[in-house]
Amino acid sequence: MINLRSKLFWLLDKVKGNVIHDNLKNIEELFDLDYKLLQEQNQPVLDRLLKTAVNHSKFYEKYKGHESLQDFPVVNKNIIKQNFDGITLPEESIGGKRFSVSTSGSTGTPFKIYQSEGKKHRNTADTIYFAKKSGFNIGDRLLYLRLWAAYYKKPEFLAWIQNVDQLDVEEINDTFLESFFKKLTKDKQRKGWLAYSSAFSKICNYLDKGNYPPLDCNVTSIIAMSESLDLYTREKMEYYFKCPIVSRYSNVENGIIAQQMPNRKEFDVNWASYYVELLKIDSDDPADMGELGRIVVTDLFNLATPMIRYDTGDVATMEIGPNGFPEFSLVQGRITDILTNTKGEIISHFIIHTNLYRYPELEQVQLIQRKNKNYLFKVNSTGRFDREEEFIAFFKEYLGEDAHVSVEYVSEIPLLKSGKRKIIVNETT
Incomplete structure (x- = not known):
C-alpha cells in the first residue's frame, strides 16, 4: 500500500532543500562506521560547536584556549538557568533562526532553552532513524500516549496530517479503553505505540482484567519512553500486540540520546548526534565500565543554547557492545531517585x-x-x-x-x- 503521508513528507523536505534527508543520510553513514572513525568524522562538528560557544558566549569565552572538550565545565539545569543570557546566543551569531523549547520537568520546575534550526532538523532525522529501527515508518498511525500539555499538543489538522492519535494519560480509564480497543481492532493500517512505561502498564492491567486475547491490530512498533520499562509491562505488551517493545532514553531539551533495539536490553547510544560521557556519581572523573555514573551529554548540533557537558540528572552503566560501540547496559533514571x-x-x-x-x-x-x-x-x-x-x-x-x-x-x-x-x-x- 502506498504511504501517501510519507511521500508528501519527503516532497516537502525536498522543496526545503533536503534538510531532513541529508541529516538522515549522515546518521546512517556514521552508524555504518566503526566507533573510532565515527568520532573522527564528528570532530569537525564538535570543533564548530566549541568555537561558536567560546567566540560568541559570555559564559564560555574564558575557555578560548581549550585543548579538548574535557577543559569545559560540567553544567546542569540550574547552571544553565542562572547563566541563561550568558550561554544563549542570538540569531546573528549562529547564522539562522532559533526556536524556544520548554519543559515543566517531572516536578513542575520549568526549564527553557533555544534550539538552532540545524538542531531542529537533526532531531527530526534522529526521530525518523530510531523509529524505523523499532519498526515505525513515516505515515504510519502513531498512538501517542502522554500528558498533552498545551505547549506539546498539536493542532487537530496537523495531527490528522501526521496520523497521530494524541491520547492523554489523564483521560485513560476503563470506559475509554473499552471503546478504544474496539475501534483499534477494526483499523488495519500499520501503527505504532509511543508512551510512558507507566501508561503501558495501565493498559496491560486493563487487558489482563478483561482476559483479552492477543489483539489483531497491525502494531509494528512499540516504544516506551521517559520511565524504566519493567519486565511485566514488556512481556504483556509484546503478548497483547504481537510486537517487540523497546525503551527510549530521551529528553525535551536534547532529543533521543539512546534507544534499545528490538529483542535487546542494551541501549544504543546516539553517537551520531551527541558526545556522551559517563562520570562518577560524586566527581567529574570518568566512571569505569560497568560502574553506575552520571549521564553527561554534549549536544553537537545545538548552537543556540550550547549544551556542552550537560549533566542530564540521570544515571546509567556503560559497557562496550558487540560492535565495538560503548552502549548503556542500564539506564536507571534520575540521580535523585x-x-x-x-x-x-x-x-x-x-x-x-x-x-x-x-x-x-x-x-x-x-x-x-x-x-x-x-x-x-x-x-x-x-x-x-x-x-x-x-x-x-x-x-x-x-x-x-x-x-x-x-x-x-x-x-x-x-x-x-x-x-x-x-x-x-x-x-x-
Whole structure:
C-alpha cells in the first residue's frame, strides 16, 4: 500500500532543500562506521560547536584556549538557568533562526532553552532513524500516549496530517479503553505505540482484567519512553500486540540520546548526534565500565543554547557492545531517585520492577526512602492484601535486614505534573 503521508513528507523536505534527508543520510553513514572513525568524522562538528560557544558566549569565552572538550565545565539545569543570557546566543551569531523549547520537568520546575534550526532538523532525522529501527515508518498511525500539555499538543489538522492519535494519560480509564480497543481492532493500517512505561502498564492491567486475547491490530512498533520499562509491562505488551517493545532514553531539551533495539536490553547510544560521557556519581572523573555514573551529554548540533557537558540528572552503566560501540547496559533514571540499602550501597530500582509479578493483587507500588534505614511502601491493592509480612520480608533481603519498612494503603498513587508516575522516591537527597 502506498504511504501517501510519507511521500508528501519527503516532497516537502525536498522543496526545503533536503534538510531532513541529508541529516538522515549522515546518521546512517556514521552508524555504518566503526566507533573510532565515527568520532573522527564528528570532530569537525564538535570543533564548530566549541568555537561558536567560546567566540560568541559570555559564559564560555574564558575557555578560548581549550585543548579538548574535557577543559569545559560540567553544567546542569540550574547552571544553565542562572547563566541563561550568558550561554544563549542570538540569531546573528549562529547564522539562522532559533526556536524556544520548554519543559515543566517531572516536578513542575520549568526549564527553557533555544534550539538552532540545524538542531531542529537533526532531531527530526534522529526521530525518523530510531523509529524505523523499532519498526515505525513515516505515515504510519502513531498512538501517542502522554500528558498533552498545551505547549506539546498539536493542532487537530496537523495531527490528522501526521496520523497521530494524541491520547492523554489523564483521560485513560476503563470506559475509554473499552471503546478504544474496539475501534483499534477494526483499523488495519500499520501503527505504532509511543508512551510512558507507566501508561503501558495501565493498559496491560486493563487487558489482563478483561482476559483479552492477543489483539489483531497491525502494531509494528512499540516504544516506551521517559520511565524504566519493567519486565511485566514488556512481556504483556509484546503478548497483547504481537510486537517487540523497546525503551527510549530521551529528553525535551536534547532529543533521543539512546534507544534499545528490538529483542535487546542494551541501549544504543546516539553517537551520531551527541558526545556522551559517563562520570562518577560524586566527581567529574570518568566512571569505569560497568560502574553506575552520571549521564553527561554534549549536544553537537545545538548552537543556540550550547549544551556542552550537560549533566542530564540521570544515571546509567556503560559497557562496550558487540560492535565495538560503548552502549548503556542500564539506564536507571534520575540521580535523585537512587535507592540505597541500610549500608548506604546503591541498589537498582529494578528490585521493584522485576519482583512485582510475585504480588499480582497489587495495582500500584511506590517505594519511598525517608531516612537511611527508613522505608515506606505505598500500595494500591485490588482487594485485601494478606501477604504484607511476606512482602516486607522479601524486600528486606534487598534493603537490609535492619531496615524499618512500613506499608501504607492508598487508593491511587498520583501522577506527577509531567504525567509520569514515580516508582522510587528518595527523600534523603
